[in-house]
Amino acid sequence: MIKNVIFDFGAVLFEWNPAKIVSTFTDSKDEQTLLLERVLNHPDWLALDRGTMLMAEAIPRCAGRVNFPESRMEDFFEHIQNSLCLIDETYNLVNQVLSLNLSAYFLTNMSSAFFEKLNERHGLYQLFDGGLVSGKELSIKPEAEIFELLCQRFDIKPEESLFIDDQPKNLEVAKSLGFKVFLFKSPQESCRDIRNLLKIN
Numbered sequence: 001m002i003k004n005v006i007f008d009f010g011a012v013l014f015e016w017n018p019a020k021i022v023s024t025f026t027d028s029k030d031e032q033t034l035l036l037e038r039v040l041n042h043p044d045w046l047a048l049d050r051g052t053m054l055m056a057e058a059i060p061r062c063a064g065r066v067n068f069p070e071s072r073m074e075d076f077f078e079h080i081q082n083s084l085c086l087i088d089e090t091y092n093l094v095n096q097v098l099s100l101n102l103s104a105y106f107l108t109n110m111s112s113a114f115f116e117k118l119n120e121r122h123g124l125y126q127l128f129d130g131g132l133v134s135g136k137e138l139s140i141k142p143e144a145e146i147f148e149l150l151c152q153r154f155d156i157k158p159e160e161s162l163f164i165d166d167q168p169k170n171l172e173v174a175k176s177l178g179f180k181v182f183l184f185k186s187p188q189e190s191c192r193d194i195r196n197l198l199k200i201n
Contacts, residue, residue, distance in 0.1 A: 002180065002198060004161040005097045006131075006150070008141075009108035011166040012184045013091065014084045014118065021083045025076055031066075035076065038065040048111040051135035055113045081117050089187040094127065096200050106131030107150055107163070109140050130154045141165070142173040164194065 010016035018040045022032040039045065039062045047053035055077065063073035097104045106128050108115070112135035119125060132150050139146040147163075150156060158178035165171050171181040182197065184190045195201075 002102070002160060002162050004103045004105060004156050005094075005194075005198070006105045006107050006156075006161055006163045006179075007090070007094065007128075008165040008167075008170070008184070009106060009110060009118075010084075012164055013087055013094070013106070015087060016084065021080055024083070025079045034066045038062065039073075039076070046140070049109045049134050050140045051112060051138045055111065081114055084114070084118060086122060087187050089191045093191045093194060093200075096195070097198070098127075098129075100198075100200065102198070103129045103154075103156075105129055105150065105154060105156070106133075107141065107146065107165075108132075109134040111135040141167070141170040144173055144177060147174055147177050147179070162194075162197070164190075 007013050018036055019032075021040070022035045025035070026032060042062070042065070044053060044058050044061055048055065048058050059073050059077060060070055062068075063070045066073070068076070094104050104127075106124065108131070110118075110133055112133060115124075115133045115135065124131070130153070132146060132153070134140040134146060137146060137149060139149065141147075147158075151158060158174075159180075161179050162182060163171065163174040163179040164182045164184050165174070166184045168183060171183055175181045182190070182194055
């Protein structure tokens with residue numbers, strides 16, 4: 001029996017579309033390619049998510065790789081934050097889960113600075129029963145440690161929990177630890193399927 005529903009953030013509760021993010025920041029195809037390859041898909045981005053690099057370190061490093069002034073790279077990072085828009089279908093699903101006296105948690109790979117901005121805007125700590133942000137824990141999905149930490153901190157039993165994520169590699173690890181899992185693809189269809197799974201009308 002499912003008692004807990006655990007939500008990823010990027011591309012599940014919040015929009016995350018790197019190609020759209022860079023194309024809405026600059027019209028230059030060359031700059032878009034550089035920003036994708038040397039910022040969003042660079043190991044430094046992973047270090048930001050893991051919490052082993054601070055934004056103040058990442059911005060000058062990224063600016064140097066892309067040959068941007070630091071002020072423009074700061075603008076790009078702000079643009080990324082502003083692009084993380086709430087997905088209404090999933091937000092409504094979270095509230096439905098809570099209305100049924102199920103527990104709702106989050107488990108997200110995200111820098112601490114980005115999370116704090118989202119929390120200011122959307123009251124995430126108030127919305128959920130709890131959750132973990134990789135940038136605060138120095139551990140990141142798909143590492144088993146962050147799933148185990150979630151269970152320990154909130155007294156969660158994997159076999160009573162549904163984990164929702166858009167990345168198959170994260171789901172594979174969760175499943176190996178005993179979680180029920182759901183691969184999130186498109187908000188409307190996925191939320192409908194999750195409602196059916198949880199028997200939510």
